[in-house]
Amino acid sequence: xxxxxxxxxxxxxSEEQLxxxxxxLGADISRDYAGKKPVLVCILRGGVMFLTDLMxxxxxxxAIEFMAVSSYGAGRRQSTGQVRITYDINNSIxxxxxxxxxxxxDSGYTVDAVLQLLxxxxxxxxxxxxxxxxxxxxxxEVPIQYCxxxxxxxxxxxxxxxxxxxxxxxxxxxxxxxxxYKGITE
Ligand code: IMP
Ligand code: MG
Numbered sequence: 001x002x003x004x005x006x007x008x009x010x011x012x013x014s015e016e017q018l019x020x021x022x023x024x025l026g027a028d029i030s031r032d033y034a035g036k037k038p039v040l041v042c043i044l045r046g047g048v049m050f051l052t053d054l055m056x057x058x059x060x061x062x063a064i065e066f067m068a069v070s071s072y073g074a075g076r077r078q079s080t081g082q083v084r085i086t087y088d089i090n091n092s093i094x095x096x097x098x099x100x101x102x103x104x105x106d107s108g109y110t111v112d113a114v115l116q117l118l119x120x121x122x123x124x125x126x127x128x129x130x131x132x133x134x135x136x137x138x139x140x141e142v143p144i145q146y147c148x149x150x151x152x153x154x155x156x157x158x159x160x161x162x163x164x165x166x167x168x169x170x171x172x173x174x175x176x177x178x179x180x181y182k183g184i185t186e
Contacts, residue, residue, distance in 0.1 A: 002184060004157075004167050009177035012156060013149055018131075018172070021148050022050070025129065026057025029099065029146060033060045038097040040129075041089060043114065044068040045168070046103035049160035050131045050148075054101065065089040071110050083113035098123040099146075103160050104132040108140040115142065132156070132173070149173075 029038075037060070042051040044066050051064065068087035098118060105111050111128060118126055129146035136153050155178065157163040158170030164184045 001166075002181075004170065004174065007163075007177050007181035009154075009175040009180075011172050012151060012154070012175050013159075013173040015171040018148075018159060019053075022053045022131075023057045025146050025148060026054055026059075029054075029129065030059040033062075033097060033099075036097045037061050037063070038099050039063045039065055039091075039093055039123075040099050040101050041065045041067060041093070041114075041118070042101045043103070043110070044087065046160045046162065047101050047131075049168070050103055051101050054129070063091075065091060065093070067114065069110055069114060071113075083110055085114075085117065093118065093121050093123045095122065095124050097125045098127070100126065100128045102128065102130040104134060104151075104156070105130045105142060105144065106134045106137050108138045108142045111142045112140045131159075132161075 040051060040055065040062055042048060042064060055064065066087065067085065067089055069083050070086050071083045100111065100114060100118065102111055115126065127145040128143060130144055131148040133144060133147045133150045134153055135150050155176045156173050157167045157176055158172050158174045160168050162168045163176055166184055
């Protein structure tokens, strides 16, 4: 198994910066949703670390739900635009205030497809909270109410985000130096 330091280009966002910014987002959401009981819908698997830290920084009571989508073919690092829901939420969101929690918005296809689906279920409100926004890569416009960091067009990993399904556990967001990354072997 490769040591991530063998292909880490740079640490883009440190553990400390993540902590500070997520605390701010939690405070913003808690203020905006005061008196409400929102449902945070997390997109698996990349959004998990962000969700759990965001929850701990929120003071409003809230529920959580999970969805999984697949938008990449195996080994691809770009959305195909073909988004498939592989795991759906279990409870009704009708008349609920829903916040979609994502790790990163890249082309925008994933969030666009999930928003369209959730809208058909008649939530009272629906907003998007993403940790990262690769704004310059956007192919379809999506509304973003809460954004942790806008980042450049680089492939990043750590803090929930994977490179070939590994390294999600790292506490920071790092940039992959693709010239030094040869794929996960043994
Ligand atoms: P989109 O549909 O192109 O917006 O892609 C969103 C999904 O692609 C995210 O939920 C991530 O799972 C994945 N993704 C996009 N960029 C990166 C990256 O730099 N590192 C890891 N995953 C990424
Ligand atoms: Mg994701």
